[in-house]
Amino acid sequence: MKKLHRFGVSLDSELLKKFDELIKEKKYTNRSKAIADLIRQEFVKEQWTKGGKIAGAITLVYDHHKRELVDKLMDIQHDFQKAIVSTQHIHLDHDNCLEIIAVRGNSPEIKKLADTLKAMKGVKHSTLSVTAS
Ligand code: NI
Numbered sequence: 001m002k003k004l005h006r007f008g009v010s011l012d013s014e015l016l017k018k019f020d021e022l023i024k025e026k027k028y029t030n031r032s033k034a035i036a037d038l039i040r041q042e043f044v045k046e047q048w049t050k051g052g053k054i055a056g057a058i059t060l061v062y063d064h065h066k067r068e069l070v071d072k073l074m075d076i077q078h079d080f081q082k083a084i085v086s087t088q089h090i091h092l093d094h095d096n097c098l099e100i101i102a103v104r105g106n107s108p109e110i111k112k113l114a115d116t117l118k119a120m121k122g123v124k125h126s127t128l129s130v131t132a133s
Contacts, residue, residue, distance in 0.1 A: 056130035
């Protein structure tokens, strides 16, 4: 485990009160973990906007009766095979498939992949969540 450092933070009481309410809502048990997560989030955001290396997951829900869509989604994934670590396919119900695509690479490429998949007709829902790799 990495060495922990303590440091003091000065905040006006109003902001601190709001912060404590927020972290309580988010089920944090202490301020340190909440602050560390906020800092990490900023690093992820910076990596994302700078075009740096990120890792994450794209989720897709789509109609599996649309055969041409299934083929197209597969073609797109082959075009981006360097960015795709793995794909998990779940047969959600009679009509719908859920796909979870683990991705790793530079943010512009990951964004392009996520946007291309999302834009396909028949994709009902799509999300992209990222972290810094
Ligand atoms: Ni399926």
